Amino acid sequence: MSLSLDSLKDAGAFTGAPVEKEITWKKGDTEHTMTTYVRPLSYNSAVSDIRAMRENGDAVAGRIAASIVDEHGEPVFTPGDITGEADPDRGPLDGNLTMALLAVIGEVNGRGKTES
Structure with a gap:
């Protein structure tokens, strides 16, 4: 098969829409x-x-900022929002929330929880 946009699309090589997840x-x-x-x-x-x-920069903050989006695919955070640099009065993202976000990023990308 030759590499083309159509063959890549058929192979599922594009990420498509964001995946809805619940975090706690x-x-x-x-x-x-x-x-x-x-x-x-x-x-x-x-x-x-x-x-x-x-x-x-902070690779973890960048990964969260690139991965966590709204229902339209627009980023919710900048890396500075996560590290607290964007608003020092607000401070960095809570540690437990950070871990919950990293967990769902892992789940969506095939790491972490498995279906039973």
């Missing part, structure tokens, strides 16, 4: 549950990873 995390004694959308790893996430390496 605890802040103190309070448990929070929200719906988020995860963009499967793609060209955009590869560029974000390379940019973070080149600029001595």
Whole structure:
């Protein structure tokens, strides 16, 4: 088979729409549950990873910012939102929420929980 946009599309080589996921995390004694959308790893996430390496940025914050989107595929965060640099008064993203987001990113990309 020759490489073409059509053959790549038939092979599922494009990431398509974001995947809806529910996340739950605890802040103190309070448990929070929200719906988020995860963009499967793609060209955009590869560029974000390379940019973070080149600029001595935070690769984890870049991965979360590239992967967590709204229902229209628009990013919810910038890396600075996650690290707290965008708003020092607000500070960085909560650690438990960060881990919940990383878990659903892993699930959507075939790592983590398996179907039973």
